[in-house]
Amino acid sequence: MNQKDIEKIAHLARLDVSEQECVSYAEDLSRILGLIEQMNAIATEHVAPMAQPETTALRFREDAVTMNGDPDRLLALAPACAHGLYLVPRVIE
Amino acid sequence: MSETLAELVRGLAAGQYSSVELVDASLGRIRRHADLNAFITVDEEAARAAAAAADQARAAGATGLLLGVPFAHKDIFCTAGMRTTCASRMLAGFVAPYDATVVARLRAHGAVTMGKTNMDEFAMGSSNETSYFGPVRNPWDRARVPGGSSGGSAAAVAAGLVPAATGTDTGGSIRQPAAFCGITGLKPSYGRVSRYGLIAFASSLDQAGPMARSAEDCAYVLAAMAGFDERDATASERPVDDYVGALSGDLAGLRIGVVREHFGAGLDGAIGSAILAALAEFERLGATLVDVSLPNSAASLPCYYVLAPAEASSNLARYDGVRYGYRATGYRDLEDMYKKTRGEGFGAEVKRRIMIGTYALSSGYYDAYYLKALKLRRLVADDFAAAFAQCDLIAGPTAPTTAFALGAKMDDPVSMYMNDIYTIPVNLAGLPALSMPAGFVGGLPVGLQLVGRYLDEARLLRAAHRYQQATDWHRRVPPLS
Amino acid sequence: MEWETVIGLEVHAQLSTRSKIFSGAPTAYGAPPNQQANEIDIALPGVLPVLNREAVRMAVRFGLAVDATINHHSVFARKNYFYPDLPKGYQISQYELPIVERGRLAVDLDGEARTIGITRAHLEEDAGKSLHDAVDGMTGVDLNRAGTPLLEIVSEPDMRSSAEAVAYLKTLHTLVRYLEICDGNMQEGSFRCDANVSVRPRGDSRLGTRTELKNINSFRFVERAIDYEVRRQIAVLETGGVIRQETRLYDADRDETRPMRSKEEANDYRYFPDPDLPPLMLTDAFVQDVRTNMPELPAAKRERFCATYGLSRYDAALLTATRELASYYESVVADGGLDPKLVANWVSGELLAHLNSAGLDLAATRVSAAGLAGLLRRIADNTISGKIAKEVFEAMWADGADADRVIAARGLVQITDDSAIESLIDEVMAAHARQVAQYRSGEEKVFGFFVGQVMKASRGKANPAKVNDILRRKLAP
Known part of the structure; x- marks a missing residue:
């Protein structure tokens, strides 16, 4: 894994990494990938993937409105808001 | 406070002391041993008020499984009105407007919240050194780590700051610190305890559980925590066993599987001897030992280091500085705000795992990494199913070493990850497991891991309890000033 | 060269549930910003989704209505990307295993019957809304819409003209309202359409490079956006250019499409099964119950x-x-x-x-x-x-x-009494002797004139049949 790979992943994950960090991350991640690639020692051609413990089927909730609490107390957590809106730097479509 | 939680429950019921007295004693010890850095937040006033209320309630005839017992929560559980940081700069000032289901249930059973315990940032770590609030020290040797990620809870219980605390376990984060600190910690079956309000690390692996001195204590706490929650779609609807009631009974006929692969290279020889001695004790108690094999367990570690980071990379995408939490300053535009906020808000290990997970899911690598790991997960789970056809419990070491020195593994993530080699397969399969003290090596506690069948926590706890009735490893306390 | 247009439509229909797909917040339109967003919708740490039963019933109802396969095993996945109106940093959507697959819709195109294939329909959650320049040079985010259930209905590239696309869309629009799964309000965004458009030399079996048109919120704009885009693509190809696969925004004011800046970079959505939601397993009884209650x-x-x-x-x-x-x-x-x-x-x-x-x-x-x-x-x-x-x-x-x-x-009861009508006719005949003479001399076309005069005299109330009868008798020579 090289610096360019790190830059690409860091962008996808929206992480600011300095050039210096890039070098150390490239090193760390290469080692971790080395560990991960031990997976290839085991053949899995006919194995069904298992994404989570298969212990329960998806349950439904009934279609009922259960809004509890004051929505304004959620807005109060925001780093920047005005007129009931969360504010972010201007987005251009 | 060297009493177990169960003893305190009985003492409170008998009127030997009040909750206010227990809470004051707990607060005194928390202050005296602040250098352990076990807590991120302590709310003395709220704790005293809750204790006074518990004493009043008891006077008015109330009972409650944990009424008036001092208790601590890992700082990964949301607590209404008390900040929840996940040991991250990202949430350093975050106060959730709601209680996690686990917190609400323990409170409903009368537990008095003393505060929030330190941990690895977003539960990513095996040494409690990735915390934004600094490392926790092991009460047995302050130059050593307490294990992680629930290191604060483990140290707090071991040092007698609180009789019990919650932890979470994604790849060993309850069991490994329990082993390093010489306490008993239980990771329940996936779905047994609600995840609502537990800040997600890897959702298909995370599970909350109790950390305390003894298996009996864990039974009390689990009884209060466990059960269906309509707010968690992965919660099991199966009825909860009577964990406390199930403690009595002997071990006659119990078949304990011993995993051949666990005693290979990588295991400290002295730890191996301690584990074998514990197994011999189980035989004396009426259990029989059978050899079992988990042939794919070696693949668990790489498999886990794909799946957990993959889920984490997505779970941690919500920390973007828009609706709550940290927001950087001095950004040029939206992209820059995202990147600086996340670049500054997360620590190095969290960023490493986000990047690994992002990479494993990205186009071109999905099949080779993520999908491959899902298939290995099936093989690991199938191994357990096959083993449990021959035995009722599986026993072995919790960790390959005892507590290591602070800083010893911080420069080498892979050697840090190796700590969880025995605990990780259990999370992949979604099974219950506990770690309990089973001896000392070089003055440091050794942990024995017991793994059970799905939702078979009662049998796990009974086995551990019988062992603890016959031994006193769990009663050893670190020599604190 | 003669060109053939190929169109496939992706429709996002907001399902008319009372509460959101994964939370109990209400879905009603038009509330003040962020008043209908609860802790799950804004993705606070630790919250979890639980699926709304009614949304699933509605998706199944749609699938049955278009003769589709209802998948008894479907999976919710996470589509990962960063955008301010996407609170979790991922959208919960069905990807590899949708709830509905392989349906069809019969469409009437100016009297000609056409069948448009429906590739799939899947459940997902809506995003919030970004309001650009809401506050001095900043974008404001309203998460009221976040988590509203959507059924995304994807057609096969079976349509060959903008008129056919509109006919399909209108048929689909009627259907979802019939099924009472969507109110169909296009202005409020309850029924939204993206169009995948490409052109190819007529006779070619290979598809040309397509563009995806977004933001077309009326039937008329669908037609105009496609027509514009087809003209644009043909012009590019005929001058030796190549079509870029891209997302384009339709600007109704200028009647043109242009590339979307925010979608410029290639996305890598890193889909994977949502670990918070086990697979959705539908029982036969569930599907049968929906079938029994089909309108x-x-x-x-x-x-x-x-x-x-x-x-x-x-x-x-x-x-x-x-x-x-x-x-x-x-x-x-x-x-x-x-x-x-x-x-x-x-x-x-x-x-x-x-x-x-x-x-x-x-x-x-x-x-x-x-x-x-x-x-x-x-x-x-x-x-x-x-x-x-x-x-x-x-x-x-x-x-x-x-x-x-x-x-x-108003005294509008019809006059049916013969003698009353006769006296009206007598008055009219007396007043128009010249026309009476004309009629009797064989100019029968003045008959209509008499009918008109009698009706006028009765202020429209005389029974027309009786007026005809009596008039004919009285005028007879």
């Missing part, structure tokens, strides 16, 4: 209207355009055993004309089905003529009165 579908209703009421295909199509109109029609017919054809004329004529000119929905009609039935009964029993009935209808529309009250108050 009559538009095509079946149309056939039944032709067969039961003897209506033309045109009238049947008009009257079954919405479920509400069809039921209005049927209740007028049933209320008083009226001639279905007469009712059809009045519903598709006076009623729709008045609704249109007042800009009202049927729900807001000022003449109820019972009211119209009351009026038409007075035509059937000869109390009033059809012409007077129109006057009565006006009055009913204006003040909501019932027909009998209007007829009585």
Whole structure:
């Protein structure tokens, strides 16, 4: 894994990494990938993937409105808001 | 406070002391041993008020499984009105407007919240050194780590700051610190305890559980925590066993599987001897030992280091500085705000795992990494199913070493990850497991891991309890000033 | 070179549930910003999604209506990307295993029957809304819409013209409202359409590079956006250029499409199964229960209207355009055993004309089905003529009165008494002796003049049939 790979992943994950960090991350991640690639020692051609413990089927909730609490107390957590809106730097479509 | 939680429950019921007295004693010890850095937040006033209320309630005839017992929560559980940081700069000032289901249930059973315990940032770590609030020290040797990620809870219980605390376990984060600190910690079956309000690390692996001195204590706490929650779609609807009631009974006929692969290279020889001695004790108690094999367990570690980071990379995408939490300053535009906020808000290990997970899911690598790991997960789970056809419990070491020195593994993530080699397969399969003290090596506690069948926590706890009735490893306390 | 247009549509239909797909927050439109976003919608740490049963029922209802396969095992995945109106940093959506697959929809394109394939329909959550320049140079984010259930309906690239795309879209729009799974309000964004458009030399079997057109929020704009884009692509290709696969925004004010800046970079959505939601397993009983409660579908209703009421295909199509109109029609017919054809004329004529000119929905009609039935009964029993009935209808529309009250108050009851009509005719004949002579000398076309004069003299109330009879007898030489 090289610096360019790190830059690409860091962008996808929206992480600011300095050039210096890039070098150390490239090193760390290469080692971790080395560990991960031990997976290839085991053949899995006919194995069904298992994404989570298969212990329960998806349950439904009934279609009922259960809004509890004051929505304004959620807005109060925001780093920047005005007129009931969360504010972010201007987005251009 | 060297009493177990169960003893305190009985003492409170008998009127030997009040909750206010227990809470004051707990607060005194928390202050005296602040250098352990076990807590991120302590709310003395709220704790005293809750204790006074518990004493009043008891006077008015109330009972409650944990009424008036001092208790601590890992700082990964949301607590209404008390900040929840996940040991991250990202949430350093975050106060959730709601209680996690686990917190609400323990409170409903009368537990008095003393505060929030330190941990690895977003539960990513095996040494409690990735915390934004600094490392926790092991009460047995302050130059050593307490294990992680629930290191604060483990140290707090071991040092007698609180009789019990919650932890979470994604790849060993309850069991490994329990082993390093010489306490008993239980990771329940996936779905047994609600995840609502537990800040997600890897959702298909995370599970909350109790950390305390003894298996009996864990039974009390689990009884209060466990059960269906309509707010968690992965919660099991199966009825909860009577964990406390199930403690009595002997071990006659119990078949304990011993995993051949666990005693290979990588295991400290002295730890191996301690584990074998514990197994011999189980035989004396009426259990029989059978050899079992988990042939794919070696693949668990790489498999886990794909799946957990993959889920984490997505779970941690919500920390973007828009609706709550940290927001950087001095950004040029939206992209820059995202990147600086996340670049500054997360620590190095969290960023490493986000990047690994992002990479494993990205186009071109999905099949080779993520999908491959899902298939290995099936093989690991199938191994357990096959083993449990021959035995009722599986026993072995919790960790390959005892507590290591602070800083010893911080420069080498892979050697840090190796700590969880025995605990990780259990999370992949979604099974219950506990770690309990089973001896000392070089003055440091050794942990024995017991793994059970799905939702078979009662049998796990009974086995551990019988062992603890016959031994006193769990009663050893670190020599604190 | 002759070019062929290839179009596939992706429709996002907001499902009309009371609460959101994964949270208990309400879905009603138009609340003040962020007042309908709870801790799950804004993705606070630790919150978890739980699936709304009704959203699943609605998706299954749609699947059954388009003869699709209902997958008894479907999976919710996470689509990962960063955007301020996407609170979790991922959208929960079905990806590899959708709940509905391989359906079809019959479409009438100017009398020609066409079948458009439906590739899949899957459940997902809507995002919030970004309001650009809401506050001095910043974007404001309103998360009220975040978590509203959506059914994304993806067609095969089966359409060959913008007109065909519109016909498909209108048929789909009628269907979702019939099924009561979506209110179809395009202005409010309850029914949104993206179009995948490409062109290829006629006769080619390979598809050309497509562009995806977004933000087309009316039937008219769908047609115009596609037409513009087809012209643009042909122009590019004919001048030796290549089409870039990209997302383009339709600008209705300028009637043009342009590339979307925010979608410029290639996305890598890193889909994977959502670990917070186990697979969705539908039982046979669940699907059967939805099937049992299916409403009559538009095509079946149309056939039944032709067969039961003897209506033309045109009238049947008009009257079954919405479920509400069809039921209005049927209740007028049933209320008083009226001639279905007469009712059809009045519903598709006076009623729709008045609704249109007042800009009202049927729900807001000022003449109820019972009211119209009351009026038409007075035509059937000869109390009033059809012409007077129109006057009565006006009055009913204006003040909501019932027909009998209007007829009585205005003295509009028809004159059927022979002697009264005879005396009216006598007066008219006396006043127009010259025309009487003309008629009697063989100029029969003045007969109409007499009818008109008599009706005028009766202020329209004379029974036209009787006027004809008596007039013919009296004028006879």
